[in-house]
Amino acid sequence: MDLRDRRDAYRAQAEEAAANAKTWTDAQVAAAQKSLDDGWTAFQAARDRYLEAAKVDLATRRAILEAELDAHQKAWRSSIDELRSKASKLAADQRAAVDARIAALNAQVDKAKARIARLEDASAEAWGKTKKGYADAQNLFFDAYASIRKP
Structure with missing residues (x-):
């Protein structure tokens, strides 16, 4: 998955969480936050690998x-x-x-x-x-x- 795909997937997940958070239980919100955190960490790692490879x-x-x-x-x-x-x-x-x-x-x-x-x-x-x-x-x-x- 390239950086744009990761970014777009993260954005869609964040928008879904924001749209539904008011109706979710605390457990659902916590699970969504963990998933978003994991997704963001993965995006940052992929971005850093790209920057290293490109010698930015x-x-x-x-x-x-x-x-x-x-x-x-x-x-x-x-x-x-x-x-x-x-x-x-x-x-x-x-x-x-x-x-x-x-x-x-x-x-x-x-x-x-x-x-x-x-x-x-x-x-x-x-x-x-x-x-x-x-x-x-x-x-x-x-x-x-x-x-x-x-x-």
Whole structure:
């Protein structure tokens, strides 16, 4: 399967999960999230193998990672805005707790962006650490987002 096929399959799976998540049980949502995580990891591995085989330079890899982060940040910000909208309907004490967690999500998005900014003069070792940090930030975001959405 080539990169475009993997991307398209991932996108279709993500769209299906987003469309159905409100009617799914917690177990179904968790299974879909695991499947999406596995699919994304497979896509990233295939992409990295392609970049290695093509001997793509660090500047191009950085640009690819920046574009990926930008797309994720837009989706994260949209999710955060959705949470804020829903939080406005909660009681004051519940809203304060959710607002604090939303602020933490925003901080994670900002940290991920800062990691990418440090890549300008990165060595191969720093590149690996930055990619790991980005993946960790993504996981933290999804975990925090899921915990906020639970009643």
